Amino acid sequence: MATRITNLSRLLTTLLHETPPFPSGSSSHGVIGKIRADPFGRSGSFSHYSSATAVAVPKESDGVMGSRRVGLEILGVLKDYEEYRRSLYGEITHKALLVDAVGTLVVPSQPMAQIYREIGEKYGVEYSEVEILNRYRRAYGQPWGRSRLRYVDDGRPFWQYIVSSSTGCSDSQYFEELYNYYTTEKAWHLCDPDAEKVFKALRKAGVKLAVVSNFDTRLRPVLRALNCDHWFDAVAVSAEVEAEKPNPTIFLKACELLGVKPEDAVHVGDDRRNDVWGARDAGCDAWLWGSDVPVFQGGCSKDRCPGLRKRSI
Structure with missing residues (x-):
């Protein structure tokens, strides 16, 4: 029987820091756009980022040491919330990982x-x-x-x-x-091409996985086109669930599909309101992508992979 994961935050942090750094040449023209995309090419929550925004790729000197520093910061950021959850549920255990799609798992390939x-x-x-x-x-x-x-x-x-x-x-x-x-693999790419290693490790450890996304019915074809649909045990799409994040209904549906209680699941997404607040309203734990969790790839901190923000068509 697969072992139950205790304190998934530590497991993720360990896994994130064991794989090679994010390649500096992976972005087009040497820049990484800070984009937040919707299923039809949207680049917005515009109060923070747009597809027109880009930053230079950090120097190699910002590599592994920087990622270790951020890893320690992550544990500090999570400490207060973990203590709060312990007061509600006792020792923290996570049986499931919920993942936002656009901006966390995948991003548009062009603005x-x-x-x-x-x-x-x-x-x-x-x-x-x-x-x-x-x-x-x-x-x-x-x-x-x-x-x-x-x-x-x-x-x-x-x-x-x-x-x-x-x-x-x-x-x-x-x-x-x-x-x-925007239904083809030309339009999208994975935030981290090595993310499959992390998801496979989590599933091997007994953690159930689901995508939770505000998207129309094209999400499933997109995941198939990118050959990552088989990484997950379930997909909760707002167009099918008839509830959009931050409505807790979509998170509760994902937990139902996985057969876990909300308090046994943690959601990772890049939008504080939709992902973090919405998931916590449903009773799930929640971490902010790019902050609480730097990336799914090791040696890659928030500062080293600054383009991994959200939402396109």
Whole structure:
């Protein structure tokens, strides 16, 4: 019988620091964009990051020693919350790991505005990438009046509104080409190409794994295209669950699918409101990606892999 994991934070920290550092040449043009992406090319919670933001790759001197320092900081950050959870549930044990999809597990391969413009040129789109990004932000920030949920089924009505508002183009062929592009492996890549080693180690140790994501029904094809769907025991998609993070319902559904109690699960995601607060409202433990957990790859701290932030189409 698989062994039960006690204090998953220590296991993750150990695993994260045993694999090679994140390769500095893995990002395009020597930079890593700080992007937060949605299933249709969105780059936003815009109060913090946008796809237009980029930072230089850190020097090699920021490597292993920096990751060890951050590892110690992580344990300190978690200490107070772990003590609080011990007061509620006793000694901390985690039987399940829930993982956010876009921005934590996967990221868009190109900035949203760039793809909108490049594909849109043959359909008459004339806006610059900056104009598209600004119009996108305004459109996405407006209430979606047709439903309390943005992502219903395949999300087409919502994304048609976003694309036409962002580009000024309502051509159905343009929309379909753009929409379908974000269902392919060309549009996405894994945040950490070596993440599979960590997930396999966790499953071997008896930890159940699930993806919890605000996404439409294209998430499953995306995970299959990236050949990572088999890493997980369950997938909770907002379009299927009919609840979007930070609504605790989606986290509770993930726990139900895994057959664990919420207090036995920890969720890792990059959005403090949607991932951390939402998961904790459901009774789960929660760690912030890029802060409490640096990355799924060892030797890679928040400062060394600064582009791993959230949410695209």
